Amino acid sequence: MATRPAAHLAARRNARKLRTTSRWSAFVPRDSGYRLFSDDTFQEASAIVAACQDIYTRHAHEIGLRPVNKHYFYNILTDDDLRAHPILADFALSAAVTETVTGYLGQVPRLHSLGVFYSAVNDTIDGSQMYHVDGDALNQVKCFINIWDVGPGSGGLTFFPKTLTSRPLRHGGLLKTLRDYDVYRTVSEKHAIIANGPAGSGLFVDTSRCLHQGSRATERPRLVFQFQYVPRPDALPAYPAKRVVKGGHLHVTRGLLEGIKLSEPNALMFVD
Numbered sequence: 001m002a003t004r005p006a007a008h009l010a011a012r013r014n015a016r017k018l019r020t021t022s023r024w025s026a027f028v029p030r031d032s033g034y035r036l037f038s039d040d041t042f043q044e045a046s047a048i049v050a051a052c053q054d055i056y057t058r059h060a061h062e063i064g065l066r067p068v069n070k071h072y073f074y075n076i077l078t079d080d081d082l083r084a085h086p087i088l089a090d091f092a093l094s095a096a097v098t099e100t101v102t103g104y105l106g107q108v109p110r111l112h113s114l115g116v117f118y119s120a121v122n123d124t125i126d127g128s129q130m131y132h133v134d135g136d137a138l139n140q141v142k143c144f145i146n147i148w149d150v151g152p153g154s155g156g157l158t159f160f161p162k163t164l165t166s167r168p169l170r171h172g173g174l175l176k177t178l179r180d181y182d183v184y185r186t187v188s189e190k191h192a193i194i195a196n197g198p199a200g201s202g203l204f205v206d207t208s209r210c211l212h213q214g215s216r217a218t219e220r221p222r223l224v225f226q227f228q229y230v231p232r233p234d235a236l237p238a239y240p241a242k243r244v245v246k247g248g249h250l251h252v253t254r255g256l257l258e259g260i261k262l263s264e265p266n267a268l269m270f271v272d
């Protein structure tokens with residue numbers, strides 16, 4: 001277990017080695033805390049888009065029928081979908097992704113969660129639709145891949161780089177949502193970046209250090225594939241939650257991945 005001190009030190013040594021040898025290790029700059037990518041950056045993009053579109057088609061008839069934790073942003077991916085579409089776990093644990101995240105976090109991190117998130121058309125500004133940083137880790141990397149084209153009115157993830165997310169704006173990492181008005185008094189709205197782009201494009205972002213909001217989908221729904229890496233040791237439980245929240249992410253464990261063929265021989269190093 002990498003949560004033991006010796007394993008943790010070994011993980012840091014491995015990360016240092018990797019950071020000098022991988023072309024992906026500086027893909028997310030450590031000062032800005034994000035990297036947008038286009039639809040031709042990853043060769044897997046079109047297969048990921050096709051898989052998530054298939055998952056959406058399979059669940060479309062249930063959308064809006066079941067109560068979910070956040071009506072404006074919820075996961076439709078099930079364990080069975082993940083097994084039916086191995087490309088999703090395989091990409092999240094691919095060399096390019098793990099080297100990107102390891103390079104940014106400076107240690108061998110843990111893949112905590114993944115999901116295919118649907119943002120229904122809505123006119124609320126609530127919860128994670130308000131500016132916030134994620135208080136579940138001191139730093140982390142989330143990847144968002146647009147499955148449908150995202151443009152004005154789709155509620156694309158909107159954020160400020162780490163360099164502009166001051167400590168007071170982060171409230172020292174403590175969970176707090178801010179009104180636009182209060183944010184824009186400190187940092188100009190013109191510096192906000194929106195992860196708009198065609199299907200297959202996306203973003204890596206440290207959501208613990210970059211102030212962000214999303215899912216203000218006032219005109220059209222949004223579908224994204226999202227996964228989350230956290231540093232070790234971390235405060236998040238590395239075991240499945242007892243109470244599963246409807247619409248919440250899938251918690252990644254070795255059990256969840258059982259039977260899924262992963263191309264990277266060392267992939268399970270990133271899963272507890």
Ligand SMILES: O=C(O)CCC(=O)C(=O)O
Pocket residue numbers: 073119128129134142156157207212213214215
């Ligand atoms: O894109 C969104 O709806 C925001 C999601 C968010 O805040 C998060 O995943 O941390």
